[in-house]
Amino acid sequence: MISDLTLQIRLQNMKSEDAFIVTLPTSIANNASVKDMLNRVFRVTEENKYVIKSCLDIHTNPDLLDIYDVLVQIFADNKAGRCSLKFLSPDHTEIHPNDPVYTTADGIFSMVLEQRYTPLDYAVRTGTWEDRNTLIEWLQEYALLYFINVEDELPNRLINLDTCSKFIDVVNRLHGKGMVDVSNPPNTFSLSNKGQCEINDVLDHMQAQLSQYNIFEDVLYDKDTNEVEFGTGRGANLIIQTLETERLDAVSLIFLKIMSETSPKDLNIDWRNAIQDEEFFEELIAPIADHDRIDECLINQVIETGVSYMIQTEKEFSEMEMIHKAQTFDETVIK
Structure with a gap:
């Protein structure tokens, strides 16, 4: 049984000291394959993100919250087919998703994450x-x-x-x-x-x-x-x-x-x-595949607001154009 497992992930070309580190609850770490554990940690639900963020030592590293959000998006992109992921150990040995979670003597599971965007696929x-x-x-x-x-x-x-x-x-x-x-x-x-x-x-x-x-x-x-x-x-x-x-x-x-x-x-x-x-x-x-995104539940609101904004802007432009034409007409009549 795994307990007090500390997950340490860094992206390719990221320094070790900048890695994402979290000590996981037993319910997430126990009896999990690498794939299962990562799915549990980076599942895109507000409830899940709240649980994981509460485990972060933000006093030691305040950037962990932002790093976590980045990783959540990376795994969401992978699930959506926007990118492929490859998992490596610190010595660059490939870690397969179905492998069991192996830890060091002090309970640390460390991995390097290679991400490759796949726009054609x-x-x-x-x-x-x-x-x-x-x-x-x-x-x-x-x-x-x-x-x-x-x-x-x-x-x-x-x-x-x-x-x-x-x-x-x-x-x-x-x-x-x-x-x-x-x-x-x-x-x-x-x-x-x-x-x-x-x-x-x-x-x-x-x-x-x-x-x-x-x-x-x-x-x-x-x-x-x-x-x-x-x-x-x-x-x-x-x-x-x-x-x-x-x-x-x-x-x-x-x-x-x-x-x-x-x-x-x-x-x-x-x-x-x-x-x-x-x-x-x-x-x-x-x-x-690699572009700015917001939560799927919010994009429709943004689009509706944008359409309303464009309609209002076009209306204001038309009104200004009519005023300008009226002023031009008045000036012509006066002359």
Whole structure:
């Protein structure tokens, strides 16, 4: 039987002295696998968080409360599929979730937590994509259309068929859809009229949709008063959580937004090689999985407040515009 177990967790690259430390109640520590114990400690309920926080020695380290909240969110992200977790012992031996909890002689169970965001898997899990391959093909095709569109001099360069076979596959898929023209020699290409219209249309659609939600890029929420403020410069960027809550295609919208704000020169990449690499897209759409969030029970209230704020702001703007037009008319009549 385990009693007075002290759990010590630190994130990768975190100093040992900054680790999260808590001495667990017997009810949580007893007869538990690593997975069971962690689920009990970092379960996202107010009752559970209250129990664990009451066990923290905040007199010795006041930061433990904040560290605990960070860890709770990490485990929630893992449960939602936004990230993967790997558990290691201090000597970097892997700890498997179903392993029993082993402690040192003084009752300490110490582990290092490696977190890796998995936006592609999360996008497939929560979006409309049939599978990971379907999503990657879509990302490749629209990345190619965009890069050709913004880099006029690149499409006419010869492609090395040996090193860019996956790239050629993307070109051929788009050629089959009539969006890319392939010229002689066969390893040169350019946007077709259809391809040009397609990339323009999806970018215009993205900008039109996101413009309705820009207000949620800066949200300051006060849990004590339930007050919501927008545009303070001190708030959280909740636009992705808002898009997800509104059941919009956050993956496509955010991907196209990121693409429209960047270029191969900004990324310092050879884009023809980059779009062959899944890791490129993992990094590019990382915000899909790694973004600001508030409690699920609060986001609807924030959205309702934001919509009311936008309606009121638009009404005030219209009234000011009418007053300005009336003043201009009066001045014209007087003259």
